[in-house]
Amino acid sequence: MTRRAEPGAGTSVTSKVLALLEAFTPDATELSLSELARRSGVSLATAHRRAAELVEWGALERDAAGRYRVGLRLWEVASLAPRGLGLRDAAMPFLEDLYEVTHENVQLAVREGLEVVFVERIAGRDAVPVWTRVGGRFALHATGVGLVLLAHAPAAVQEEVLGAPLRAFTPKTVSDPAHLRRMLADVRKLGYSVSDGQVTVDALSVGAPVFAADGSVAAAVSLVVRADSTQPSALAPLVMAAARGIGRALAGGPSRVFPAGRPR
């Protein structure tokens, strides 16, 4: 489900450096030099030279066994991404409130191309198991957050998703384009989405859009609960209120939410 450029597709040094970073995936977070070279489609010598530069800067680190992994320094720079931790910081107080009131799974996601990227999740210890990974991706047409993001995506994005085969994760996944189109219209009309057993049969997710100041949808928030535990209509106001709060915080700008200075 992860978008990957063709290994070594670019010939520029920049693209080789990026290919090295792209060699790391959720199921391969630590790589030997030869794995790194193979996965990024460059020679062993090139991988060795570039990786040494990346290690020196801190974009990569080496463990005791000499294996490479993504470095904390890259994570620090990446934490400045407005759509990553920037969004997450603005949203966190509202996500916390949602969690405290429900003790269910709370998720925050954005659309990247034709997929959902999860930016934050708070997992209730006793809530229905949800194995979303922060930084992980998923299809747009099945999850609560995905349905919201798809419903408010540009027409071209919707057509591309609806025009491709829609994978059925469970018997309840809506994989008929006409049916999905009606669902998306409902999401826009009601102001929230419901994904009932469409990813795993035992879970129900209610999602709502976070509007940016310009009226576009910047993100989506959801609650995920056991499929038989609650009526979606009871959860929707909670999720929508949290989404509105996050939208307001975003409009105020990150500097209002987290003034610079005095950490401790």
Place this chain on the structure above:
Amino acid sequence: MTRRAEPGAGTSVTSKVLALLEAFTPDATELSLSELARRSGVSLATAHRRAAELVEWGALERDAAGRYRVGLRLWEVASLAPRGLGLRDAAMPFLEDLYEVTHENVQLAVREGLEVVFVERIAGRDAVPVWTRVGGRFALHATGVGLVLLAHAPAAVQEEVLGAPLRAFTPKTVSDPAHLRRMLADVRKLGYSVSDGQVTVDALSVGAPVFAADGSVAAAVSLVVRADSTQPSALAPLVMAAARGIGRALAGGPSRVFPAGRPR
């Protein structure tokens, strides 16, 4: 307080690419092309060419006004850093518990060189204001997490910190090396740190070490409360228990904490 390489210090293309990324800082998350070029020490033409490659890959994004910012794709790759979100994912259930019990500020940090890097924070809405930024840095000798990380750092790191001028953030900051050395010995003996008014006068922080399987200190956890609200000795067991839980989760490996598959 941020470590910065000399702009354009390296002459390789790799170092120029990294210099472009490093141009972004907490107080400059969106940059025009000329700002990007100036801050990274490369020519306008070079900045333009490299930035275009970074935008194409998704390491940078451009906003409606054409300004550059760190892209979500870089954040996705960086989320694979074991010391960033990897640690954070393992720690989150324990941080949540700590927050639910206290409703105070909960922080998770690691040492990077001579500084603290904050990996997670959960902020109580009514708790004493703490303006730590996830991904942000701070001095080792003042904060609760910093004192823990310094107390357990290699001797060479301790000597370097103690040998340099120790900035006094408040009148209570310990900036005398001999006094600080005794404090660090206490941190090791007691198993927790106390930073009482040493960063801001109204806040008190209690920190505890997260031990890795090899016995080294991988991270530190802290609670930050109002300076006059609680005895540190009452908070210490809570913080230490959370730190031990995180250490156990780390030893079990990320795959045990977040099995792959079925996100929703």
